Amino acid sequence: xxxxxxTLNPASSTPPAAAPQPQGPPSRGxxxxxxxxxxxxxxxxxxxxxxxxxIPWTFLWNDNKLLILHPAWRAIVMHGFTRGVVTGLGLxxxxxxxxxxxHYTEKM
Numbered sequence: 284x285x286x287x288x289x290t291l292n293p294a295s296s297t298p299p300a301a302a303p304q305p306q307g308p309p310s311r312g313x314x315x316x317x318x319x320x321x322x323x324x325x326x327x328x329x330x331x332x333x334x335x336x337x338i339p340w341t342f343l344w345n346d347n348k349l350l351i352l353h354p355a356w357r358a359i360v361m362h363g364f365t366r367g368v369v370t371g372l373g374l375x376x377x378x379x380x381x382x383x384x385x386h387y388t389e390k391m
Contacts, residue, residue, distance in 0.1 A: 321383060321384070324383060325380045325384045328376045328380030329377055331373070332379075333373065335369055335372055336374060339365075339367075340370075344360070347360075
């Protein structure tokens with residue numbers, strides 16, 4: 284009986300899986316699906332970012348019915364730091380959208 288564990292014994296280990304075979308160039312459908320996905324994600328990130336940048340400084344943020352019912356939350360949400368964090372998150376979203384658009388490459 285051997286004291287070695289089966290994973291440390293190279294003779295009893297299973298052979299590695301075969302490397303995937305390289306495929307040909309992607310089809311036109313795959314390329315267009317990727318392009319549409321990038322366009323949708325860029326539009327989503329930029330729009331969401333613009334909303335998050337603007338909303339904390341409008342009346343929609345101040346006159347929210349949910350905040351009227353919860354005064355403790357209202358004090359937190361109306362604080363300038365919270366508004367700045369939400370605006371910063373919006374700027375990050377805009378940056379992600381722009382970065383995705385600029386760094387897009389075809390999958391070839």
